[in-house]
Amino acid sequence: MSKITIIGSGNIGFSLAKGLVKSAQYLPADITLTRRSVTALKEEASLGFITSDQNAVAVSSADIVVLAILPQQLKKVMEEIKTTVRAGQIIVSVVSGVSCADVKAVLGEDIPVVRAMPNTAIAIGQSMTCIATDSATEEQVARVEALFESVGSVVVIQEDLMTSATALCACGIAFFLRAIRAASQGGVEIGFHAHDALKMAVQTAKGAADLLLQTQNHPEGEIDKVTSPKGCTIAGLNEMEHNGFSSAFIKGIKLSAKKAGGLYNE
Numbered sequence: 647m648s649k650i651t652i653i654g655s656g657n658i659g660f661s662l663a664k665g666l667v668k669s670a671q672y673l674p675a676d677i678t679l680t681r682r683s684v685t686a687l688k689e690e691a692s693l694g695f696i697t698s699d700q701n702a703v704a705v706s707s708a709d710i711v712v713l714a715i716l717p718q719q720l721k722k723v724m725e726e727i728k729t730t731v732r733a734g735q736i737i738v739s740v741v742s743g744v745s746c747a748d749v750k751a752v753l754g755e756d757i758p759v760v761r762a763m764p765n766t767a768i769a770i771g772q773s774m775t776c777i778a779t780d781s782a783t784e785e786q787v788a789r790v791e792a793l794f795e796s797v798g799s800v801v802v803i804q805e806d807l808m809t810s811a812t813a814l815c816a817c818g819i820a821f822f823l824r825a826i827r828a829a830s831q832g833g834v835e836i837g838f839h840a841h842d843a844l845k846m847a848v849q850t851a852k853g854a855a856d857l858l859l860q861t862q863n864h865p866e867g868e869i870d871k872v873t874s875p876k877g878c879t880i881a882g883l884n885e886m887e888h889n890g891f892s893s894a895f896i897k898g899i900k901l902s903a904k905k906a907g908g909l910y911n912e
C-alpha cells in the first residue's frame with residue numbers, strides 16, 4: 647500500500663486522512679500528517695496516524711504527498727520540501743487556485759503534479775473529487791484517481807476547469823448544507839421542533855440526491871412529479887423563484903469560482 651504524507655492536517659487534510667482509513671484501504675500508520683506544531687496533532691496521533699511538524703522529513707518517506715495548506719501558505723511549504731521531493735513521488739495539490747505549473751515552478755519540472763479538488767464529505771467516503779494534471783502520466787493520474795475513488799466519486803477534468811470544480815463541488819457542499827439549514831428553519835416556522843425539522847430536511851435532501859443518482863433522471867423531471875396542478879409545491883417553488891432562488895445559487899457559484907482563481911496571489 648502507498649505511503650501518504652498530507653502536508654496540512656486541517657479541515658480537508660484531516661478529512662481525507664479519516665476517509666482513507668474508513669475506506670479500509672489504508673491504515674493510520676500508512677498516513678503521515680503535518681502541522682506547524684505537533685502539539686496541534688494530538689487527536690491525529692491518538693488515532694494512530696504518524697504526526698510531524700517537519701515537512702521535509704515527512705515527505706521523504708512518502709509515495710504520494712498531498713499539499714493541503716492554504717494557498718497563501720503554499721510558497722513557504724514548497725520551499726521547505728523542494729530539496730526532498732523526487733520524481734518517483736506524486737505530488738497531489740488540493741490547494742485552490744494554484745496550477746500544476748505553479749507547483750512545478752518551485753518543486754521542479756520533473757516532479758509529477760496532479761491537482762485534486764475534493765469536498766469535506768471525503769471524511770465519510772462521499773466526496774465529489776475532480777482531478778486534473780498538465781503533464782503527469784496516465785499511470786500517475788490513475789493512481790491518484792484510485793486514491794480518491796476509495797473516498798467518493800471522481801471526475802478527471804481539464805486543468806482550466808479546476809476553479810469551476812472548486813466552486814461547484816468543494817464550496818458546493820456548503821451551499822447545499824445552507825439550503826438544508828434554511829429548509830429546517832422554514833420547518834420550525836410552520837410548527838416543528840428544531841431537531842425534528844432538521845432531521846426531516848436532511849432526509850428529504852438525501853432522498854432528492856439519491857433519486858437523481860439512482861434514476862439518472864433530470865431534476866426538473868422529478869420536480870414535475872411533485873408539482874400537482876394548482877398545488878402547494880408549485881406555489882412554494884414559484885415564490886422561491888420570484889425571490890431569486892436559482893439566480894442566487896448561480897450567482898454564488900460564479901462568484902466562488904472567480905474568487906477561487908485568485909487566492910494564490912492574494
Ligand SMILES: NC(=O)C1=CN([C@@H]2O[C@H](COP(=O)(O)OP(=O)(O)OC[C@H]3O[C@@H](n4cnc5c(N)ncnc54)[C@H](OP(=O)(O)O)[C@@H]3O)[C@@H](O)[C@H]2O)C=CC1
Pocket residue numbers: 653654655656657658659680681682683686701714715716717719722723740741742763764765766816
Ligand atoms: N476546506 C475544504 O472544504 C477544502 C479546502 N481545499 C483547499 O485545501 C487547502 C486547505 O484548506 P482547509 O483545510 O480548509 O484549511 P485549514 O486552515 O483548515 O488547514 C490548513 C492546515 O495547514 C496547516 N499548516 C499551515 N502551515 C503549515 C506548514 N507550514 N506546515 C504544515 N502544516 C501547515 C494548518 O495547521 P497549523 O496552522 O497548526 O500549522 C492547518 O491545519 C486550501 O488550499 C483550500 O483551498 C480544497 C477543497 C476543499
Ligand SMILES: O=C(O)[C@@H]1CCC=N1
Pocket residue numbers: 742812816817
Ligand atoms: O473556501 C475555500 O477557499 C476552500 C476551497 C474550497 C472549499 N474551501
